[in-house]
Amino acid sequence: MTQERKTQALTVAVLLVAVGVAVVRKTGARKPAEATPQDTIYAMLDAARAGDVRAYLAQYTGSMETALRQTLAESNAAAFAKYLKDANAALKGAAVSEPEIGEREARLKVEYVYQDRNEAQTLYLEKVGGAWKIARAESGDRIKTLIPYGTPVR
Numbered sequence: 001m002t003q004e005r006k007t008q009a010l011t012v013a014v015l016l017v018a019v020g021v022a023v024v025r026k027t028g029a030r031k032p033a034e035a036t037p038q039d040t041i042y043a044m045l046d047a048a049r050a051g052d053v054r055a056y057l058a059q060y061t062g063s064m065e066t067a068l069r070q071t072l073a074e075s076n077a078a079a080f081a082k083y084l085k086d087a088n089a090a091l092k093g094a095a096v097s098e099p100e101i102g103e104r105e106a107r108l109k110v111e112y113v114y115q116d117r118n119e120a121q122t123l124y125l126e127k128v129g130g131a132w133k134i135a136r137a138e139s140g141d142r143i144k145t146l147i148p149y150g151t152p153v154r
Contacts, residue, residue, distance in 0.1 A: 034130075035131060035132060036099070036132070037099040037101070037106040037108055037125045037132045038096045038099065038108070039132070040059050040125060040131070040132040040133065040134060041094070041096050041108070041110055041123065041134075042094075042096070043055065043058075043059055044056060044059040044060075044134060045088070045091075045094055047059065047084070048084040048085075048087070048088045049084075049085065049088045049091070050085075051081035051082065051084050051085040052081070052084075053072065053077050053080050053081050053084070056068075056084060057069065057072070059133060059134055060133055060134050060135075061126055061128050061133035061134070061135050062126070062133075062135045062136070063135075063136070064134060064135060064136060064137070065133075090114050090115065091112055091113070091114060092113045092114060092115060092149050092150070093113040094110055094111065094112050094113065095110070095111040095113065096108060096109075096110050096111075097109040097110070097111075099125070103127075104126060104127045105124060105125065105126055105127070105135075106124070106125045106126075106127075106132060107122060107123070107124050107125075108122070108123055108125070109121070109122050109123075110122075110123055111143075112140075113149055114149065115148055115149050115150065116145065116148050116149075117142055117143060117144055117145055118142075118143040118145055119140045119141065119142055119143065120140060120141045120143060121137055121138060121139070121140035121141075122137070122138040123136075123137050123138075124136045124137070
């Protein structure tokens with residue numbers, strides 16, 4: 001092999017390595033980001049809107065999970081899915097605050113937005129097996145809105 005051929009082969013090899021490194025960085029072939037307490041709340045809301053009972057229950061732990069599973073056992077999956085969809089049909093959106101995170105527990109406020117009102121609720125999440133799960137909730141406060149959601153701006 002001539003010196004010129006060796007130089008070309010080395011140049012191609014270096015370029016292939018550089019492209020490989022760029023692809024790995026671009027596609028995120030590193031450790032995935034850990035889910036946050038907010039991710040759990042949004043996953044619960046998405047599952048409720050979709051009527052996905054399994055995904056909904058997967059966001060809970062402790063006595064809340066037990067109570068929800070008892071409710072499911074007293075009806076059936078189809079009825080529970082319908083209940084989830086119906087209960088969330090009027091929900092226009094949700095605002096989730098930054099959590100106060102401890103070693104194993106997080107506390108955050110969720111404000112549910114409806115056409116004629118907002119409801120604020122404090123949720124407590126626990127770290128279970130590396131994932132945040134909703135463990136308990138304080139009763140919600142109803143907030144009367146001055147201007148209903150969706151009112152056109154003039």
